[in-house]
Amino acid sequence: MNPVVHFEMPYDDPDRMSRFYEKAFGWQTQQLGAEMGGYVTAATAETGPEGRPVRPGTINGGFFPRKPDWPAQYPSVVIAVDDIQSAMKQVASSGGTVLGEPMEIPGVGHYVSFMDTENNRVGMLQPFPRASQ
Template identity: 25%
Template sequence: MGRVIGFELSSQEPEKAAEFYSKVFGWDVAEPHWDYWAVTTGKDDKPGINGGIGKGPSDFPFGTRIQIEVDSMDEAILKAKENGAMIVRDKMEFDDFYLAFLVDPVGLGIGLIEMKK
């Protein structure tokens, strides 16, 4: 089962966005890594998810995307395409995980993440 494990806010001014969410909601914002600022939205003893603020690419300059964890990125992408999704960014490799961006059949942007074992 794919579980939502985070979110990403895309912005062309991520520093300004990070400052806003920190001041208004008290989010803890980490130092940037690859134009991405990880955020902690609250304590782990309450329901909620953490996420990040990133410099939006040209194909997704601003907006909000949930991150869904999958066991197999290749399998999830195949199933998504078979069910009408459009692949925006195919499987990308990072240090500890794989990431892909899709648009579902009704136009909602989502991220898929597979943790390396």
């Protein structure tokens, strides 16, 4: 079974979005800058030194800049997979549509979005192996 490990949502104004989620829910946001495509991480739960939530069943997320040429820019969840190429084939053979090729997220893993059979955008992530603690 592949778990949901992350969520994503688009933004128009990163400062306004950060202020909202920090004030409304107490989340901690971090703007990663242009070198990371304007991505903003959101810690929604207490995290350990490796950046993962310490309480089972909780996830963190992030926000990406809304762009006019990207498809399906809606809130979505990200599912962890062991092998992204195999998972892409499984999505396609199950009736979904993979949106492009996987991209490497430095220090995180390989990521690709897909549309499910209900026209929902979902992400898949093959995380890089973590060093043993």
